[in-house]
Amino acid sequence: MLAVKSISHNNSIIFRRSLRLMGDQFEISVVGNNPSWADERIADAVAEINRVEKLLSAFSEDSAINTINRNAGIKPVKTNAEIFKLIDRALQISELTYGAFDITYLTADKDNNSDNQNGGIAVKTAVKVSYKNVEIDAAAQTVFLKEPGMRISFAANGKGYAADRAKYVLQLQGVSSGVINSGGDLLTWGAQPDNEPWTVATADPSQENVPFANVDISNMAVATSVNTDKYATVIDKKLLGSFNPKKGFPVSKIKSVSIISTTAEFADAMATPVLSIGINAGLYLINQLNQMAAVIIDDHDRVYTSKNVSIN
Known part of the structure; x- marks a missing residue:
């Protein structure tokens, strides 16, 4: 009303x-x-x-953000111009603020199965991620998250x-x-x-x-x-x-x-x-x-x- x-x-x-x-x-x-x-x-x-919320959702199975996140460490993902430009601007703000602003995060620690020192026991090893691990290709309009388990979110902006x-x-x-x-x-x-x-x-x-x-x-x-x-x-x-x-x-x-x-x-x-x-x-x-x-x-x-x- x-x-x-x-x-x-x-x-x-x-x-x-x-x-x-x-x-x-x-x-x-x-x-x-x-x-x-x-x-x-x-x-x-x-x-x-509401359209923007759906566009930026990381929970919808067919969303662009979910597709990018799901392919972290696997392959670049071609996305639409709106998402690509939004990610590009976010990376520029990260550079401007020396990483204080960062749309990347890690879902969980990465399993490290090196058993040289641990008798074959899987050990959780922290994987550091940052905006510098996001690779974008303007010509191909692709986004690639280099580290497995890496994610992006637009909760901040x-x-x-x-x-x-x-x-x-x-x-x-x-x-x-x-x-x-x-x-x-x-x-x-x-x-x-x-x-x-x-x-x-x-x-x-x-x-x-x-x-x-x-x-x-x-x-x-x-x-x-x-x-x-x-x-x-x-x-x-x-x-x-x-x-x-x-x-x-x-x-x-x-x-x-x-x-x-x-x-x-x-x-x-x-x-x-x-x-x-x-x-x-x-x-x-x-x-x-x-x-x-x-x-x-x-x-x-x-x-x-x-x-x-x-x-x-």
């Missing part, structure tokens, strides 16, 4: 619908003046998010990609302004009904008390990663699939990192790496990138921003 947030002088209204998608709470908002039209547009966005795709579909359908809130991560375009820019607080009223609530995020995405424990080895929904726990260094001085970028996919992918590498290194990295900003809050509630963010 649609909920009306506000009415402006030009008769435009913000229609919102909340529902659970991709294992998280989504809220899709569109600006318009026709409830039936808004309902249809939000349904289009939901359909696209899949919801961001789905939000980007939903926005794209909505814009094609004539939605000139809106917000997609995926578990607190925001993607906005256009302006509010009164032609004011979207801010963090107007895009998500539950965040009206955060220090950067009034930051203009129109036509931008904001993704936040929260440090829920003293050490980066803790795996929560934001760390799963993106942080390499073998580094294991403490990040207790950071409470949260919010990344502002032009796409939800990139913002989502960058939030946890910045959390893991620390305040100084994280801000240095963000300051080298175009069309990207960061707001970091430490465990004393002090706020640090990249060079292109101003907070009053």
